[in-house]
Amino acid sequence: MADDRTLPLHDLHAELGAKFVPFAGWSMPVQYSAGVMAEHLWCREKAGLFDVSHMGQVLLPPDADTALEGLVPADILGLATGRQRYGLFTNAAGGILDDLMIARRDGDLFLVVNAARADHDIAHLRARIDGVTPVTDRALLALQGPMAEAALAPILPIAAEMRFMDVRVADWAGAEIWLSRSGYTGEDGFEISVPVDRAEGFARALLPNDRVAPIGLGARDSLRLEAGLPLFGQDLGEDTTPVEAGLIWAIGTARRAGGDRAGGFPGADVILEQIARGAPRKRVGLLPQTRAPMRAGVAIFESETATAPTGTVTSGGFGPSLGAPVAMALVAAETPEDAPLFGDVRGKRLPARIASLPFIRPTYKR
Amino acid sequence: MKYTEDHEWVLADGDIVTVGITEHAATQLGDVVFIELPEVETMVAKGDEIVVIESVKAASDIVAPLDGEIVEVNDALADTPGMVNEDPLGTAWFFKIKVEDPGALDEYMTEDEYKDHIGE
Structure with missing residues (x-):
């Protein structure tokens, strides 16, 4: 295994007091001096600056939309220019190969995929689409939180004119910025693709703003967990279908049974059948009823004595905004929403109950 | 106090030894939740994992530093783990x-030795 790759802004993170951890082949800032708890709360109240340059950025030719629909169940032909949509690469069994963002811009399609799956996804795209171009000369930053627009608009005025899932190309001091009003924290905010050689300058233009603080990977995980957003590799994987994962909304109406372009993506038979008749499992929010966090892998039972688990925690930890542990789990579809459940934590059956997702109220600017 | x-830090008062974790450990763990x-009254052997401590990031264990009997625990920690x-x-x-x-206890490190150990 090669050494972990360093982010273009590694030195800036170090200067800001980051602790680094290996993640998906990259050395990532997991937290800064404030710590995960304070960073999480800051992002929910103000604006947090994240470096997500490890994620894969990919360009496709504009006429690749039809071919892309052969890989994802999202409605790509119906995606308007200047808009972005959440999508999933599925496999023939209806499982999930990765989740991604797909933007249609003037003259191309712009994709953002998970770091750990970037190589896989690019090969997967190239098997079907000509002109797949990985973007290797751009950093990706995210500015998230209720004050994100107020912090960004002074240097990128177009930010104030965008709504949730809009994408724009803008100029910042001669640098071409690719901007989307999106993120993965449950907060309003932006993802900002910046040429690598201008990324530090861009970050340094935001950081002096007293609304803005750098936020690490640790808080990114607790923020997305509270927001009920699934993470590929934990809540989503090749053995999870979009229906089980609660992501039917990511399957365009046009791609479902009775739609203009029904099916036509890998695993469509399985997935459309599950939409019609239900899936064996469902992703649920889980609120542990003691202070003990239930982390990924904790087995869920319907009673203190049941021998066969009814599910497994896929993501779990402490939710700083709730001040309590939170989790997401895949459980048997027939599990009643009000059933008392028990998580096996270090050999003890601790009580938990199902809660609707998200755990917090998102602030997306629709 | 020894380390x-x-x-962990250990502080003896006769045959009663109080145990906690060092500032270095608390910093490394991050926010304890x-x-x-x-x-109380549990008999423990040196090396037994007897405390679970979870931060926002992860769970870890604290081991008994010595053989003996637990005679008192700090119940306040259950309600306010952030004290750590x-x-x-x-x-x-x-x-x-x-x-x-x-x-x-004699085998454990002095403060200076511990500081060397953690590279301070």
Whole structure:
């Protein structure tokens, strides 16, 4: 295994007091001096600056939309220019190969995929689409939180004119910025693709703003967990279908049974059948009823004595905004929403109950 | 006060030894959100994992630094685990062990040795 790759802004993170951890082949800032708890709360109240340059950025030719629909169940032909949509690469069994963002811009399609799956996804795209171009000369930053627009608009005025899932190309001091009003924290905010050689300058233009603080990977995980957003590799994987994962909304109406372009993506038979008749499992929010966090892998039972688990925690930890542990789990579809459940934590059956997702109220600017 | 390689501090008063974690350990753990303490009157052996401590990031264990009997635990930690980050060497002690052999503490590090150990 090669050494972990360093982010273009590694030195800036170090200067800001980051602790680094290996993640998906990259050395990532997991937290800064404030710590995960304070960073999480800051992002929910103000604006947090994240470096997500490890994620894969990919360009496709504009006429690749039809071919892309052969890989994802999202409605790509119906995606308007200047808009972005959440999508999933599925496999023939209806499982999930990765989740991604797909933007249609003037003259191309712009994709953002998970770091750990970037190589896989690019090969997967190239098997079907000509002109797949990985973007290797751009950093990706995210500015998230209720004050994100107020912090960004002074240097990128177009930010104030965008709504949730809009994408724009803008100029910042001669640098071409690719901007989307999106993120993965449950907060309003932006993802900002910046040429690598201008990324530090861009970050340094935001950081002096007293609304803005750098936020690490640790808080990114607790923020997305509270927001009920699934993470590929934990809540989503090749053995999870979009229906089980609660992501039917990511399957365009046009791609479902009775739609203009029904099916036509890998695993469509399985997935459309599950939409019609239900899936064996469902992703649920889980609120542990003691202070003990239930982390990924904790087995869920319907009673203190049941021998066969009814599910497994896929993501779990402490939710700083709730001040309590939170989790997401895949459980048997027939599990009643009000059933008392028990998580096996270090050999003890601790009580938990199902809660609707998200755990917090998102602030997306629709 | 003496220090263990597991980043615990131990403080003897006769045959009663109070145990907590060092400031270094608390910083490394990050924000502590949950602590599970042993039951009073439990007999423990050196190396037994007797405390679970969870931060926002992860769960870890604290081991008994000596053989003995747990005679008191710091119940305040269950309700306010964040004390560990604020005052690890003081109010956030974990438990007290009645030990058979207080001399067993001698093998542990002095403050200077511990500082060398963690590279400070």
